[in-house]
Amino acid sequence: MSDTEKHRISEVRVTPVAFRDLPLLNSVGVHEPFALRSVVEVVTDSGLCGLGESYGDLPHLRRLERAGQHLVGTDVFDLNGVWRGVNESLAADSGVGGHGMSGMVTDSSLADRVVSPFEVAALDLQGKAVGRPVSDLLGGAVRDRVAYSAYLFYKWAGHPGQEDDEWGAALDPDGLVRQARRIIDAYGFGAIKLKGGVLPPEEEIEAVRALRAAFPGLPLRLDPNGAWSVASSVKVGQELDGVVEYLEDPTPGIEGMARVAREVSMPLATNMCVVAFKHLPPAVRQDAVQVVLSDHHFWGGLRRSQRLGAICETFGMGLSMHSNSHLGISLAAMTHLASATPNLDYACDTHWPWKDPAEDVVVPGALTFEDGAVAVPTAPGLGVELDRDALARLHEQYLTSGIRERDDTAYMRRFRPEFDPTVPRW
Numbered sequence: 482m483s484d485t486e487k488h489r490i491s492e493v494r495v496t497p498v499a500f501r502d503l504p505l506l507n508s509v510g511v512h513e514p515f516a517l518r519s520v521v522e523v524v525t526d527s528g529l530c531g532l533g534e535s536y537g538d539l540p541h542l543r544r545l546e547r548a549g550q551h552l553v554g555t556d557v558f559d560l561n562g563v564w565r566g567v568n569e570s571l572a573a574d575s576g577v578g579g580h581g582m583s584g585m586v587t588d589s590s591l592a593d594r595v596v597s598p599f600e601v602a603a604l605d606l607q608g609k610a611v612g613r614p615v616s617d618l619l620g621g622a623v624r625d626r627v628a629y630s631a632y633l634f635y636k637w638a639g640h641p642g643q644e645d646d647e648w649g650a651a652l653d654p655d656g657l658v659r660q661a662r663r664i665i666d667a668y669g670f671g672a673i674k675l676k677g678g679v680l681p682p683e684e685e686i687e688a689v690r691a692l693r694a695a696f697p698g699l700p701l702r703l704d705p706n707g708a709w710s711v712a713s714s715v716k717v718g719q720e721l722d723g724v725v726e727y728l729e730d731p732t733p734g735i736e737g738m739a740r741v742a743r744e745v746s747m748p749l750a751t752n753m754c755v756v757a758f759k760h761l762p763p764a765v766r767q768d769a770v771q772v773v774l775s776d777h778h779f780w781g782g783l784r785r786s787q788r789l790g791a792i793c794e795t796f797g798m799g800l801s802m803h804s805n806s807h808l809g810i811s812l813a814a815m816t817h818l819a820s821a822t823p824n825l826d827y828a829c830d831t832h833w834p835w836k837d838p839a840e841d842v843v844v845p846g847a848l849t850f851e852d853g854a855v856a857v858p859t860a861p862g863l864g865v866e867l868d869r870d871a872l873a874r875l876h877e878q879y880l881t882s883g884i885r886e887r888d889d890t891a892y893m894r895r896f897r898p899e900f901d902p903t904v905p906r907w
């Protein structure tokens with residue numbers, strides 16, 4: 482390939498943004514009034530611009546900026562070179578902070594987290610260079626629409642000190658059923674996930690039963706993010722036998738999950754104890770999890786997430802997809818990845834409905850939900866376009882938000898000083 486046919490990175494811009502978020506509860510606290518993300522623009526000497534999206538925590542932002550400098554001069558078709566450049570940029574890194582998950586996920590790979598938005602942007606650029614959608618670069622779409630699930634949260638009626646939001650409170654089974662109805666009416670989702678780990682397990686079982694009664698045909702999942710002991714997890718698992726399609730991270734750690742898995746009949750899923758390639762051998766050996774939730778933001782991008790999918794297939798494990806609060810660049814990347822991953826067995830998670838539709842960094846219209854699914858964009862690359870005015874607005878909001886690292890626990894403790902995020906709690 483001659484130099485003129487290459488697309489060398491000439492500039493990388495990393496812009497932190499903040500978008501409004503609602504008081505969604507989880508095992509480590511409550512969502513703050515703004516969620517943070519970083520928008521990565523990779524510009525080539527051939528005049529193209531590729532997009533990536535990642536966490537917005539300050540230590541992560543600094544790493545993305547450093548990695549971006551190391552990537553200048555790299556051809557966007559040289560993904561191994563992108564990987565090398567990112568690793569070089571991390572050589573002296575202590576690895577502390579910036580994982581984007583508040584107190585929750587422990588041990589995802591630093592390099593995989595940092596490389597992810599650059600790999601996505603490089604694939605966006607490759608697609609733009611050759612005039613093909615990212616799904617084609619990932620082996621071709623095996624489905625032209627990607628199904629997502631209704632992601633329910635216990636929530637307060639509004640952020641303390643502010644007016645109630647339009648969703649209102651969901652602190653009991655009736656509130657959750659109301660929330661589910663509203664979200665399903667609006668998006669048409671065909672599966673339901675409940676974020677648990679908020680109330681004692683008996684109350685969450687009651688909520689799941691109420692959802693089962695209200696939505697008899699829809700698969701259900703419950704995810705307490707490791708809030709239960711092994712004994713409690715076994716009890717819940719036995720009570721919800723035949724009710725949930727999987728139980729997600731009932732208890733912390735591979736060993737604990739393996740002990741629960743031996744006693745319950747439904748598959749156990751995780752985005753907490755298997756979050757990096759090094760966790761796969763012990764998890765497989767102990768048959769600790771039967772479903773892995775992939776997430777390209779911490780599994781090293783789209784191609785490494787496909788590698789995870791292949792490993793799951795090899796070892797007979799199911800594959801689902803995890804999410805965090807995100808914007809449209811991530812939704813596009815998730816949708817392309819899911820479309821080109823044949824063994825994706827479940828509707829993907831998304832926090833999308835919790836975001837104000839007016840707040841995004843992509844031009845509206847490319848990604849829409851119909852019957853709970855998003856049509857895979859067919860335009861070159863990711864198929865989404867950066868809205869520069871919106872980027873500037875959300876960056877300004879970041880500057881004034883005062884939030885620099887997601888901390889659900891600290892926010893919760895402003896209102897409940899005694900709150901203890903230690904798990905297992907029950």
Ligand SMILES: O=C([O-])[C@@H](O)[C@@H](O)[C@H](O)[C@@H](O)C(=O)[O-]
Nearest residue numbers: 507704706752803804805806
């Ligand atoms: O947004 C949240 O509060 C979720 O609890 C998120 O942080 C988790 O990472 C996630 O969605 C999960 O499935 O564990």
Ligand SMILES: [Mg+2]
Nearest residue numbers: 704729730752
């Ligand atoms: Mg989870």
